[in-house]
Amino acid sequence: MDPTELFFLGVDSRLSFKSSDVETASVDFGMLGKAKPRAVLHPASADDVARLVKAAYESANGFPVSARGHGHSINGQAQAVNGVVIQMSDSEGTRFGSGKPFLPQVKEKEKYVDVWGGELWIQVLKSTLEHGLAPKSWTDYLYLSVGGTLSNAGISGQAFHHGPQISNVHELEVVTGKGELLICSEEKNSELFHAVLGGLGQFGIITRARIALEAAPQKVRWIRVLYSDFSTFTRDQEYLISLHAQPGSQKFDYVEGFVIVNDGPTNTWRSSFFSPRNPVKINSLGAPAADGGVLYCLEITKNYDGSTASDIIDKEVNSLLKKLDFIPGSAFTTDLPYEEFLDRVHKAELRLRSKGVWDVPHPWLNLFVPKSRIADFDKGVFKGILGNQANGPILIYPMNKNKWDRRSSVVIPDEEVFYLVALLRSALNTGEEIDTLEYLENQNRQILRFCDEAGIIVKQYLPHHTRQQEWVDHFGDKWGQFYQRKMEFDPRHILATGQLIFEPSFTSSTMPL
């Protein structure tokens, strides 16, 4: 199949062979490897996506097709070696023609929004806020596409009570690996619906998602408190996420946390919270000596409306804070508009870009760790393997398993409460060994080996494995179902080959140009 023939097959929009487009689609945020597609498609409609996939499916030789959202994967998951990348997101540098097929459509009464699969979450937020509404569950960073995060899970500090983003979707429109354009939901084509959510792009390309909305709060009180003792820190986090199960009880709206293993949080890119106006002088807190040189920061928010009297919000927050056992005097508070809070990481991005340290290799490791072993993980990794060096933010926060739908494709630990541990490191190559990609990648392997040897059964979030047996182990008792779904919805293994789960059933050299 010659992709240029796609024009004759009725693909309306442009198939680009421009080297700049091909170059963009060859790399991702991880900057850990390069894989060139033969061409990049900029679809003008869901039908364009369907025609391309159908052409790949029906051609004698076949060729790989990968949807690419904003390319914020780490390990080439959105790449398509020698195939066609469908550029779903309309972002700077990849803008093509008139842009995306349709704008977000909000239904106020029904409280949902229909969005194009390549839409960025920042745009979803802006569009829904115009109606006083907003999605319930977020990622920390909003310059990610809807299709990209729904292919994983989409998590942030709201997940403990709203579940991940994949638990907040009413309906999807999907192009399967056979090129069929189908609508799916709990009621209709439900197997496809559950397969695609958390499905790592293996079963279909999301062209439209219907996302649940709630009334948008106007303001956020954002609080950080410090701990020197890990078990006190996790006990408080677990207490806070247990409040979702007590109807009518006051609770925080967002619960996250991070680990401070060296000079302090000022070197974290995640936010400018600890700003010069709000400095953290850990040594001046009179805090007990940090446990093994490590401190822990609990990060929580309370949403409210502009009309709420400040003494009411003070009272609600203080009554919740009173139940916690953080280091006295270590509470830092700021109030800001809801949109600004949700978009907080973008500020840090702009800062890092201005210093030239955004476009660097990112050997990130994201793990789901069961609650029963999180203390062992702390001892072995935060206080052990990391050797008091962070090289980037280290997030840690718990979630409730009952907010995750077992029918989806995503894999989580088999415990009621589990933690996300996200080591979001940058290889800055400053000349120090600990800043090199090789050092950080070795450390990641060491962490995984430690878990294995200590019998801590972790699951990778945004998983990366290179051999099928590793994927079989990753999915555990879900592998059979995952495999069956692949045979049903993408039997020729055309889609998202960059995930390295299934061998393509064709050789890339069979796609002539």
Ligand SMILES: Cc1cc2nc3c(=O)[nH]c(=O)nc-3n(C[C@H](O)[C@H](O)[C@H](O)COP(=O)(O)OP(=O)(O)OC[C@H]3O[C@@H](n4cnc5c(N)ncnc54)[C@H](O)[C@@H]3O)c2cc1C
């Ligand atoms: C700075 C930063 C912060 C992040 N913060 C968070 C966070 O707080 N929470 C969180 O959960 N994740 C977070 N992530 C991870 C992020 O959610 C995933 O990497 C996500 O896949 C990125 O979306 P994308 O649009 O860039 O996807 P891409 O990298 O373009 O694609 C990822 C995978 O999804 C597939 N895919 C893309 N679009 C579609 C589609 N329309 N239909 C089907 N499959 C598709 C691709 O083929 C690929 O396999 C973060 C990443 C970065 C770089």
